[in-house]
Amino acid sequence: MAGKKVVVVGHGPIGHAFIEKLAEREAGFEITVVCEEPRPAYNRVMLTQYFLDCDGDKHDQMKLSYWSEEDLKSKNVKLVYGRATSIDRDNKSVSYSKVSHGGSSVDEDTDSLQYDILVLCTGSFCFVPPTPGFVLPEKKNPQWPDDPASRPEGVFVYRTIEDLEALIAAAKNSKRAAVIGGGLLGLEAAKAVYDLEMESHVVEMAPYLMPTQLNQEGGKALERKISSLGIHVHSGAKIQEAVLDGGKVKGLKFIPNGETEPIVLD
Ligand SMILES: Cc1cc2nc3c(=O)[nH]c(=O)nc-3n(C[C@H](O)[C@H](O)[C@H](O)COP(=O)(O)OP(=O)(O)OC[C@H]3O[C@@H](n4cnc5c(N)ncnc54)[C@H](O)[C@@H]3O)c2cc1C
Structure with a gap:
């Protein structure tokens, strides 16, 4: 050898x-x-x-x-x-x-x-749901799903040190952040943006947090705990789109649990 x-x-x-x-x-x-x-x-x-x-x-x-x-x-x-x-x-x-x-x-x-x-040893990449506004269709890179250039300004994934550095830089001029996904990583990210002094929202499509690990009772108890820390939890949300303006994210449009009309979180 x-x-x-x-x-x-x-x-x-x-x-x-x-x-x-x-x-x-x-x-x-x-x-x-x-x-x-x-x-x-x-x-x-x-x-x-x-x-x-x-x-x-x-x-x-x-x-x-x-x-x-x-x-x-x-x-x-x-x-x-x-x-x-x-x-x-x-x-x-x-x-x-x-x-x-x-x-x-x-x-x-x-x-x-x-x-x-x-x-x-090429590992994995972040799953980005095919929701309008999460990726710029014209910049989508079939060779590289994690290509940062394919995302609108203000949309991040949570996987590398570069992702965190970009988030830290954006936090300096941002007041509010929505984290898509209330699983383990979503909650880690929500705590991170909270610590970066942004108003932190977790938007989860399942009816409660950490649906893979917890049952409804546990997920709801966790939701109360997380909410008491000052993080806003929107479980059972139907996300419609990231609202963009000139290639930059301006808000998140979703239908809250039990509602029929969408709201926009700016
Ligand atoms: C915030 C966070 C927390 C996590 N917590 C846990 C946990 O608690 N428990 C757990 O089990 N797992 C956890 N994970 C998942 C864990 O990090 C992954 O399972 C692990 O990183 C996989 O290692 P890997 O080397 O196979 O792949 P990766 O970490 O994905 O590394 C693959 C590397 O290959 C590079 N690469 C890809 N394609 C190419 C190419 N064509 N040319 C050159 N380089 C390329 C990528 O850029 C990357 O650097 C977590 C992940 C994150 C992001």
């Missing part, structure tokens, strides 16, 4: 765990990881901790990190920032594009890597 080229696509928690185990073996693999995010893998499960690690405008990202760029280098793992775009199985090569992280999509700047073994 010595000298074999292992290319890992995706440097999330699983890509990291795989590389860590492979490096431990000291089997002489030439390991390269193609990392789409602008930093090495970090503990995504602890993402919300990022808010607590804020110190003014300085955020300590390393608290969430597994290995730094230097750690990877010291383990002879080559880190390539980019997004894998195609695999040529006959020639055993994978092409990738350099990703620009200013909120736009993939650059034209491409390169490729030869591999003996290719491991895809």
Whole structure:
């Protein structure tokens, strides 16, 4: 196996765990990881901790990190920032594009890597419901469901450090935030926007919070508890659209539980 080229696509928690185990073996693999995010893998499960690690405008990202760029280098793992775009199985090569992280999509700047073994650790992406206004149809990117450029200004997902940084920046000029989904992550996000001093609303289509984990009684008890903290809960809501103005979100239109007419949360 010595000298074999292992290319890992995706440097999330699983890509990291795989590389860590492979490096431990000291089997002489030439390991390269193609990392789409602008930093090495970090503990995504602890993402919300990022808010607590804020110190003014300085955020300590390393608290969430597994290995730094230097750690990877010291383990002879080559880190390539980019997004894998195609695999040529006959020639055993994978092409990738350099990703620009200013909120736009993939650059034209491409390169490729030869591999003996290719491991895809590309994980998951946020499910964005097909509700009008959540994504700009003309900017939808079939190659990249999480492409930030496909979303209207003011619409975020909750998955990466960049998502949180964008949220923190937007909070400086916003008064109110609606979080779609009253599951575990939705409630984490609702607490986060509350801590960012925005009026925080959770809009859940099920009749009570955390419908996957709780029964109605438990979900309603949780709703009372969350409401008593100052977070507004709208369960049983039928979301109709995000109201946009010039590519920017202005409100959320939904029919509250038991009502027939929609309201707009500005
Ligand atoms: C806020 C939050 C809290 C969570 N809490 C929990 C929890 O309590 N318990 C739990 O079990 N799970 C939790 N999860 C889910 C958990 O984070 C995921 O299951 C885990 O991150 C999966 O790891 P992964 O490496 O497989 O995928 P991902 O974390 O999705 O990482 C995949 C990586 O591959 C990159 N990638 C994708 N395509 C390409 C490409 N073409 N080229 C290059 N790179 C690419 C992505 O950008 C990403 O960096 C939570 C998730 C979030 C967002």
